[in-house]
Amino acid sequence: MNKYTTYDCIVIGGGITGSALAYELVKQKYRVLLLEKDRFNQNATTYSYGGLAYWSGTTDLMSGLFQEGIELYRQLERELEQDLEFRELDLLLTINAQDHPVEILSQYNHFSVTPELLTVESACQLEPLLNPHALSGALKLPHGHVHPLKVNAAYQAAFKRLGGEICYELVTQLLYQEKQIQGVITSSTTYYSPQTIICSGGLSRSLLQRVGISSGIYFNHSDVLKIAPQKDLKLKSIIMPARMKRFDLESRVTQPESEFLWSTNSPETIASVVDIGAVQFLDGSLYLGQVSHIITDPQAVSDARWSEEKIREGISQVLPFLGSLPVTRHQCLVAFTRDPNRPQVGKVTGWEGIFLFCGLTSTILLAPPLARHFATWLANGEDEVMKEL
Ligand SMILES: Cc1cc2nc3c(=O)[nH]c(=O)nc-3n(C[C@H](O)[C@H](O)[C@H](O)COP(=O)(O)OP(=O)(O)OC[C@H]3O[C@@H](n4cnc5c(N)ncnc54)[C@H](O)[C@@H]3O)c2cc1C
Incomplete structure (x- = not known):
């Protein structure tokens, strides 16, 4: 069992979105807990083709992010110190x-x-x-092409090297009082944090529904x-x-x-x-x-x-x-999401302590650069891309 129960950030979901974000947050010196329900994943990241469709931007914002994504992948093997089968x-x-x-x-x-x-x-x-x-x-x-499981594993390994913690526990409920999320309840523990970030892929919608938050995630x-x-x-x-x-x-x-x-x-x-x-x-x-x-x-x-x-x-x-x-x-x-150019990324309106990082399009390509923008925004209170999203 985990030594600590209080963190700067809790990230729920260890697919590509959660793993990339957890790594970027720990790089910003946050104390981060990544919670994933399955040790051996059967998630979307596991079954992804791993394609990097950097040609597919239809707005200036997305085209810029996709370009940033492919450039980031061109050096990511060096940064994460692992072979990602990038080509x-x-x-x-x-x-x-x-x-x-x-x-x-x-x-x-x-x-x-x-x-x-x-x-x-x-x-x-x-x-x-x-x-x-x-x-x-x-x-x-x-x-572009990568092995998505290798990218995911490399992010998690780099996250742990920087002091991040991963626990394999199912988050059964978000802990809240009035409209403030204070942490999460898992199958075995209650963890506290002023910042809980939902990266739970297709299960994000039902997790949020349980506390009465309706999201635009399908x-x-x-x-x-x-x-x-x-x-x-x-x-x-x-x-x-x-x-x-x-x-x-x-x-x-x-x-x-x-x-x-x-x-x-x-x-x-x-x-x-x-x-x-x-x-x-x-x-x-x-x-x-x-x-x-x-x-x-x-x-x-x-x-x-x-x-x-x-x-x-x-x-x-x-x-x-x-x-x-x-x-x-x-x-x-x-x-x-309804509009592929509008992922559900940022603070949940009307609530404190809860953030979304879900519903991305071309997620394998977009998650790395967007996670970087998200973490910069959370740490510094501003980021040009986050402002537009
Ligand atoms: C066949 C196929 C091909 C694809 N090809 C491409 C492609 O070429 N390029 C591309 O960019 N995208 C592709 N995609 C889409 C892409 O794979 C997904 O969009 C992406 O992997 C989603 O990542 P994620 O982190 O949001 O979700 P996931 O990978 O699903 O991760 C979410 C994680 O959250 C965990 N979780 C959920 N609820 C809880 C809870 N309550 N407590 C603890 N843990 C929880 C789950 O166990 C899961 O591990 C493809 C998808 C499929 C199915």
Whole structure:
């Protein structure tokens, strides 16, 4: 059990957001406790592709943060003293045979980097595992890639080296009096702090709800398939669909007229979409995805067999060599907000002692620079980026 029960900051959640933030806070000389419920994570960070979409900014603020993010990653291995498998490689966005390539390209003209439109032939030259008959073209973008679990572990190790503490305990309730959060109650202890920061991903919404704080944090249940390391198979790029259905779905279920859906924790599936993608890590293992289900009960279990069938079906079309390999199925929650350019970051309005650091878009890329801005702002009371957010 932990020696201390009082800290300058308590961070709830040891995924990429909590781990990066805890590290940045300890660098600001705070005494920080990071609370994570699972020693072996089954969270969104664990099942992430690890892509760094630094081309995808649509506002000056986000484009600036994404640029800061990729520059930070270019030196992060040195700073954290660990191999993160950082590399820069192509992202290929596949355009279905029935879609018109020029029309799909036009949907990308609001991003800070314009993709290159490839013919089917050039796409297959870049990525020979692609099935030319499934495509009418592809978009190519410069992208970064890391091993998300290695980044997470490296942040936590650096945090501990600087004196931070990690406890594997479930936070069951926020401790409060009137509108002041004073710490947290876990499965075994009560910890006190003047500053509690929620980095609990898809579970942030229900944790806040328990004390009557309604947040703009939503979540989906994601299903992904994992393939064990393959020696004789090499995917050269990250593959995703040019038409991402997940973004449309997230926009739809967060409109004011859909808000009633989130008023109960229902185990019913409201909608599911399939976005066929694949990524290979340096050890040869692969993730194939992804099915996103909207189910408002965060504890619900989605129909993993259905998801496996859908992913296999889609992958067999786009990347036929991967379609029949043995897989393991995994599920996690992924948080999002109504406006991807407006993550839930900063102090909770109307309350004291509680802060949010959730619902980021392109979280693997954004969490490191934003955690730095957040920690600077908390320590000094000001930061240009935090002011705009
Ligand atoms: C298939 C897939 C592919 C993806 N690909 C990309 C990609 O290429 N690039 C990208 O940027 N993003 C990608 N994402 C999204 C990205 O992975 C997530 O947005 C990100 O990892 C979320 O990090 P987080 O820290 O907010 O949440 P999580 O990683 O979910 O961490 C939250 C942590 O909080 C803990 N927790 C929750 N409640 C409590 C509690 N009460 N007490 C204690 N601990 C608690 C949980 O156990 C968990 O470990 C992908 C996601 C999926 C599913």
